Amino acid sequence: MKETTAASPFTLHNKNVTFKNRFVKSAMSEGLATKVHLPDADIFRLYHTWAKGGAGLLITGNVMINQQALGEPGNVVLESEKQLGLFRAWARAGTHNDTHLWMQINHPGKQVPKGVAREAVAPSAVPFESGIQRFFPHARALTHPEIEKIIRQFAHTASLARRAGFTGVQIHAAHGYLISQFLSPRHNQRTDEWGGSIKNRFRFLREIFNAVREAAGPEFPVGVKINSADFMKAGFSEEESQYVIKELERLGVDMIEISGGTYERPELFGKNASASTLKREAYFLEYAESLKQTTEVPVILTGGFRTRPAMDSALQSGAADFIGLARPMAVYPDYPDRLLSEAPVPRIAPVKTGLPFIDNLGIMELAWYNQQLARLSKGRKAAPGFPPVFSLALLLMKNGINVIRQRRG
Ligand SMILES: Cc1cc2nc3c(=O)[nH]c(=O)nc-3n(C[C@H](O)[C@H](O)[C@H](O)COP(=O)(O)O)c2cc1C
Known part of the structure; x- marks a missing residue:
C-alpha cells in the first residue's frame, strides 16, 4: 500500500466527500468585513487566491452568528438570508480548483475588546486574569433563554452557509470563545444543567452540534475546532478534551481540529512551547498522538507546522489526518503548492x-x-x-x- 503523505487524497466515506490532499488552511479572522459586517470583493479575492494555492480545504476566519456578538470590528456576520448573494460570491471564489470551503461559525462570549461591543456575556460572570480584564467589559452570565437562543442562532447560520454554497461548517469551540468558556471549569461556574460536571459543561456544545446537524442536514459536513487544553490553572484539561471529542464522535462529528490556548494563554501561537516541541514543529502533536489511540474521527492538527518532513511524519504516525496551516498561508498563499512540489519553503521570521x-x-x-x-x-x-x-x-x-x-x- 502507498504510504500516506500530505499529497494523499482523503475521503469522508459517510458523506461521499473527497479532499484532494491533506492541507487545510486554518481559520484566520480576516478583519476585512464592510462596516455592516458583510464580505466584499476583498474577501472574495483573498479566497480566490487561497483556492488557487493548492489546499484541499479552506476554513474561513470566524463568522459571527449575530451582529450583537462581535469579537473584532472587521468580523463577518451571517444571520439573515437577505445577504446570501454576497456569501454565494464568497463560496464561489473559495471553491474553484477543486477546493472545499468550510465556514467557521463563532460567538466570542466575553472575548470582546472594549469598544467592539457594549456588553460581554459568558457562562458565568468570571473576570479574566488581572491585567487582561481592563481590556474587556465585565462579563455577565447568560440566562437560560439566552443560551437557547444562541444555540438556535448557530444552527441558523450553519443552514445559511449551506444554502450559500459553503461545503461544510466548523463550530469554533477553541481559543477561549463562548463555547470554550462553557467547557472550562474556570470560566463556567454555573450550578444549573449548563455547569458543574464535564457532562454538563459539554451540554452547550452538544446542543449546538445537534441543532447545526439538524438544520444543515445529515449530508453536510460539520467539524469542531477544540482545544487540547486551555493551559490555565483549574481550566479545561486534556482528559476533558478527549472526553468531549469521544462524545462528539458518538454524535457524528465529521472532523475535529486540534489547537490550544486562549487570549489569556496564547499557546495557539506556540508561546511557551518547549524546545523539543518546536523541533517537531506541531505544538499539540503529543496530545494528538494520545487522542488518536482512542478515536477514529478525522483530525486536523494545527499550530506550528512548516515543513513537509514534519507534516508527513505526523500523518504517517497516525497522529493527524490533515495538516492545519494558518500563518504561512498569510504570507505565501500557495504554501500547499510549494510543499507539494517539494520546493524548499522560505522561512518566515x-x-x-x-x-x-x-x-x-x-x-x-x-x-x-x-x-x-x-x-x-x-x-x-x-x-x-x-x-x-x-x-x-x-x-x-x-x-x-x-x-x-x-x-x-
Ligand atoms: C491573523 C490570525 C487570525 C486568526 N483567526 C482565527 C479564527 O478566526 N479562528 C480560529 O479558530 N483561529 C484563528 N487563528 C489561529 C489559527 O487558526 C491557528 O490556530 C494558529 O495561527 C496556529 O497555526 P499556525 O502555526 O499554522 O499559524 C488566527 C491566527 C491568526 C494569525
Whole structure:
C-alpha cells in the first residue's frame, strides 16, 4: 500500500466527500468585513487566491452568528438570508480548483475588546486574569433563554452557509470563545444543567452540534475546532478534551481540529512551547498522538507546522489526518503548492519587536498577519520583511497606547 503523505487524497466515506490532499488552511479572522459586517470583493479575492494555492480545504476566519456578538470590528456576520448573494460570491471564489470551503461559525462570549461591543456575556460572570480584564467589559452570565437562543442562532447560520454554497461548517469551540468558556471549569461556574460536571459543561456544545446537524442536514459536513487544553490553572484539561471529542464522535462529528490556548494563554501561537516541541514543529502533536489511540474521527492538527518532513511524519504516525496551516498561508498563499512540489519553503521570521512584554502577547501575531491578509486581499504580494515594530506602530495609531499598557500586566 502507498504510504500516506500530505499529497494523499482523503475521503469522508459517510458523506461521499473527497479532499484532494491533506492541507487545510486554518481559520484566520480576516478583519476585512464592510462596516455592516458583510464580505466584499476583498474577501472574495483573498479566497480566490487561497483556492488557487493548492489546499484541499479552506476554513474561513470566524463568522459571527449575530451582529450583537462581535469579537473584532472587521468580523463577518451571517444571520439573515437577505445577504446570501454576497456569501454565494464568497463560496464561489473559495471553491474553484477543486477546493472545499468550510465556514467557521463563532460567538466570542466575553472575548470582546472594549469598544467592539457594549456588553460581554459568558457562562458565568468570571473576570479574566488581572491585567487582561481592563481590556474587556465585565462579563455577565447568560440566562437560560439566552443560551437557547444562541444555540438556535448557530444552527441558523450553519443552514445559511449551506444554502450559500459553503461545503461544510466548523463550530469554533477553541481559543477561549463562548463555547470554550462553557467547557472550562474556570470560566463556567454555573450550578444549573449548563455547569458543574464535564457532562454538563459539554451540554452547550452538544446542543449546538445537534441543532447545526439538524438544520444543515445529515449530508453536510460539520467539524469542531477544540482545544487540547486551555493551559490555565483549574481550566479545561486534556482528559476533558478527549472526553468531549469521544462524545462528539458518538454524535457524528465529521472532523475535529486540534489547537490550544486562549487570549489569556496564547499557546495557539506556540508561546511557551518547549524546545523539543518546536523541533517537531506541531505544538499539540503529543496530545494528538494520545487522542488518536482512542478515536477514529478525522483530525486536523494545527499550530506550528512548516515543513513537509514534519507534516508527513505526523500523518504517517497516525497522529493527524490533515495538516492545519494558518500563518504561512498569510504570507505565501500557495504554501500547499510549494510543499507539494517539494520546493524548499522560505522561512518566515518570528514576529518580534524586541520588547519581550509585547512579544509574548498574541496581539502582535494577529496585527502583523492581519496586515499581510489585507495586502493579499488587494491582489498585492505579502511583505514578509515588514518590520514588526511598524506593525506595532500601526496598531498603536489605530487603537492607542492603551492596547499595550492594558495588556502588559
Ligand atoms: C491573523 C490570525 C487570525 C486568526 N483567526 C482565527 C479564527 O478566526 N479562528 C480560529 O479558530 N483561529 C484563528 N487563528 C489561529 C489559527 O487558526 C491557528 O490556530 C494558529 O495561527 C496556529 O497555526 P499556525 O502555526 O499554522 O499559524 C488566527 C491566527 C491568526 C494569525
